Amino acid sequence: MVHRIIEWSLRNRFIVLVMAAAMFAWGVFAVKKNPIDAIPDLSENQVIVFTEWMGRGPQLIEDQVTYPLVTNLQGLPKIKYVRGTSMFGMSFIYIIFNDNVDIYWARERVLERLSTVSRTLPTGVTPQLGPDGTGVGHILWYTLDAPGMDLGEQRALQDWYVKFALQNVAGVSEIASFGGFQKQYQVTVDPNKLLYYKLSVAEVMNAIRTNNNESGGRKFELSDIGYIIKTSGYLKSVTEIENIPVKTQNSIPVKISDVAAVQMTGETRLGVFDQDGQGERVGGIVVMRYGENAAEVIDKVKIKMQEVAKGFPDGVKFDIVYDRGALIKESVDSIKHTLIEEMAVVSVVVIIFLFHWRSALSIIIQIPVTLAASFILLNAFGISSNIMSLTGIALAIGVIVDNGIIMSENAYKHLAERYAQWQGEQKTK
Structure with missing residues (x-):
């Protein structure tokens, strides 16, 4: 079977070259479409x-x-x-x-x-x-280099x-934010004052929740002009929260400020993000x-x-x-340099030992064609170009080169023997 393939290839060299060129073009297209990453994704689904x-x-x-x-x-x-x-x-x-x-x-x-x-x-x-x-x-990962801006403003900008x-x-x-302070209104309830006014924490929470709302009205017409009535009750400052009534006792409203302290502060943090020991960053x-x-x-x-x-x-x-x-670029550059170095070394070795440029050319052509074909298989199996796959390709280049040198040397040897035998037959005639 192998002999028939070799014989057919020798008799149809143009077809073989066209097939190799088509595979190389397909491989180049596959290289551009193949996802590139530095780290292989081994995580679970x-x-x-x-x-x-x-x-x-x-x-x-x-x-x-x-x-x-x-x-x-x-x-x-x-x-x-x-x-x-x-x-x-x-x-x-x-x-x-x-x-x-x-x-x-x-x-x-x-x-x-x-x-x-x-x-x-x-x-x-x-x-x-x-x-x-x-x-x-x-x-x-990125940070905001914002000198003169406090951490709360930086987090808001982010x-x-x-x-x-x-x-x-x-x-x-997703863009996951980190660092800084997330601004919020904080209501610190005094338990002694709650006991004095006979209130509960749930009543304080319900008062704030019901007052931080916008209720709709209706539309009516007056003098051929349409008006929309609505009530805007969103809380916008510390003072508005302090003035919220919780309960009325003896015709006197008990406000939030009577039982709690309200302030603008940051959400409780469990850690900080420090960059290069120069302070916190967002x-x-x-x-x-x-x-x-x-x-x-x-x-x-x-x-x-x-x-x-x-x-x-x-x-x-x-x-x-x-x-x-940067790591992806280094990985891709590494495989490029490896390919160029191995092609140069193979050319020198083949030319020195065989002193035959056509043999060296046949081996050099194998490398880019085989490399391009490997990316076709990577796309077919859904494998990205990463450190592991590119390293495997780089190691496989050595095997390809070894096989090419052995086959070229073996063919060169047999051709030389047949040529010597043919010369002997010519002399005897």
Whole structure:
């Protein structure tokens, strides 16, 4: 069989060259379409369900949130297992699906089940799905270099301007903010005053909640002009919260300021983000969507950053602290240099030992054609170009070169023997 293939190839050299050129062109197209990343994605095919119930202990979270969710999500189709983790104020459920399951099909099945499970959870507790990214989806970290701007203003700039702009980039699943202070109104209740006025914490909370609302009215016409009546009750300052009446005692309203202290402050933090020992910073993490090309997404995010930076206050700029694009570029450059070096070494070795340029050319042509064909298979099996796959290709180049040298030397040897035999026959004649 092998002899027939070799014989057919020798008799149809033009067809073989055309097939090799077509495969090389297809391989070049596959190289451009193949997703490029530095780190191979070995994470499991999972969907994360995150539930927040602030102020509750881990045991209560486990009993009333994590346990009901885990038991109800275990019946989903095509899953391996369900894991649950409870901590202070938060619950995480990890639903691990089979590797051949489409991630968005899995998210739809989880959402369907959550729509029925939510009724068994405590009032006000709403589970939500995590981002459609993987464990290696953190492709870019950045901070805001904003001298003279306090941490609360920086966090507001990040959450209400930068985050919304970068989330529109194709391939980005989420922009996770970190650092700084998230501004909020904080009401510190005095228990002694509550006891004196015979009030409860629930009454204080209900008074604030009902007053922080906007109620609709109706439309009426007067002198051929239409008017819309509505009541705007959104709280906009500390003074407005302090003046909210909680209860009336002896015709005298008891206000929030009578039983509590109201102030503008930051949300309680469990840690800080310090950069290079120069102080706290505010920034974000770009999370890539599942199955996207990391190199392309990073380039698009950087272009968007340049547009976003035009709207910054004077002196504020981006500071990229982690960029996987540099590691991706080094990986690609490494395989390029390896290919060029091996082609040069092979040419020198073949020419020195065989002193035959056509043999060297036949071996050199094999390398790019085989390399391009390997990317066709990578795309067919859904494997991205990363450190592991590119290293495997680099190692395989050596095997290709060895095989080419052996076959060329063997063919050269047999041709030389046949040529010597032919010369001997000619002399005898």
